[in-house]
Amino acid sequence: MTTSTVLITGTSSGIGLESAVAAARAGWRAVATMRDTGKADALRAAVRAAGVADLVEIRRLDVTDPDSVARCVAAVVAEHGSLEAVINNAGAGHVGTLEADGVETARRVMEVNFFGVLNVTAATLPHLRAAGGRLIAVTSVGGVIGQPFNEAYCAAKFAVEGYLESLTPVAATVGVSVTLVEPAAVASEFVANVGVPDDRTELLERMGPYTPALESYLARTAGAFANAQSAADAAAAVVAVLDAERPAPRVQTSDAARAFVAAKLADPDGTRVAAVTGAWVA
Template identity: 65%
Template sequence: MSATPRTARTVLITGTSSGIGLAAAVAAARAGWRTVATLRDTTRADALRKAAAEAGVELDIRRLDVTDEASVAAAIDGVISDYGRLDAVVNNAGAGHLGTLENDSLADVRKVMEVNFFGVLSVSKAALPHLRAVGGRLITVTSVGGVVGQPFNEAYCAAKFAVEGYMESLAPVAGTLGVSVSVVEPGAVATEFVNNIGVDLEAGIDAGAYTGALRHYIDRTVEQFLDGTAQTPAGAAEVVMEALDAERPAFRIQTTDWARAFVGAKLADVDGSAVQALTGSWVG
């Protein structure tokens, strides 16, 4: 494997067991970043190690559970102890959830928020002093679901909206001290993510009064993931790399033309009617 120079910039990436996180970790290492690839369960790192070996790059694989403040602190402190600096963080760890308010418990919603919102804040808070020291970069992988609310994704979109609002508010403040803050917004990505939404399609769908609408939504969504229009993890990771390496990255960065059009339609939809008409068609 190629050796990483001691002078290399150091990036920590969360959620690297699969998908965008795995692809971004390999891409960053290939680009010369000293890459600390973290995941909640290091026994699930086989795919990550295999991808790194195939690419001929070295990764520093470490445990980091974004919902455990002690785990977050240990990971960040370990990077500083071993390398003396942290130049960038990519908040990628996240969890999907499919459901609707009447059927979900508040505990379900809180769990989604813990991973997708508070977990991002925990990592970012621990990293910021070190990013300030080097004029570093804080990048968070959100989603077009952080801009456009989508049926049966209420909790997920709420968490992503919260992340985007927080980071949009933080960006000018962090910028006064030399830290660049950006969010990267993928659309549909062909990863394991769509398989981890908590619905057993083969067992049938029973959402009570919402069953018909949920079936319509799932049929439409599965078709989107199977018809070849979903972006590859590597494609999304390329955009993350552009945000890492750009001299002055934008705050909000979409990963495809489709995502740009989708987000753009929402941002121009002052009264919300265009988005409601669109997403309403997804549920029948």
């Protein structure tokens, strides 16, 4: 018996960290990657506590740097001989709006959340094709429904969804399955990294005429994340795709995520969704 290998991006915390642990528990060799391996202590502690340290490797990979991606993937395949699965999880949130932030901010958000996925996917597809493997991307319900003050982030996630949904039937012709995994609110360090500091004075001042709407949005969001799904539960849905006999092209990680996505699919003219998200900033 040989151990199948899965490469996971963005594993220093949250869903990525928990996915590495869960994949190893399921018997996979998890190549856990992150831009800064100096932030790997939490993952090391988690895999030791789970008793799976022998199945988890920590490697440096910056999804925004094609050379970094290529070096990491080449080293993994050279060492293990094959690559059976990839979980594109690395990403970064952003709270703001176009008039206050400008186009360059949106470009930077796209670079991490969209082009980062493409960099990893392009480098790994030949190996997934050789193995008849699986390509997974952790997107968001924000890749289905645009959300106030998440314009750049949702645009990037929409782009990932559109790109990989289009790739799905093409990849299937060469034996590679593609699955989009859509969490709703998840309790993780991701929330702390979306650009909303504890002291929100500067952020609110920067929003100018949009400040009242942002205050309403932040108040609503605090309530949503108070009832957020755990990162471990979301990761369980991600890792289940690895072992599913026929993984679905799209998977939500919770009942809340399924209900939110379903609202969009049942709303062809967009008025219901607009009413919901409009209430967040009223």
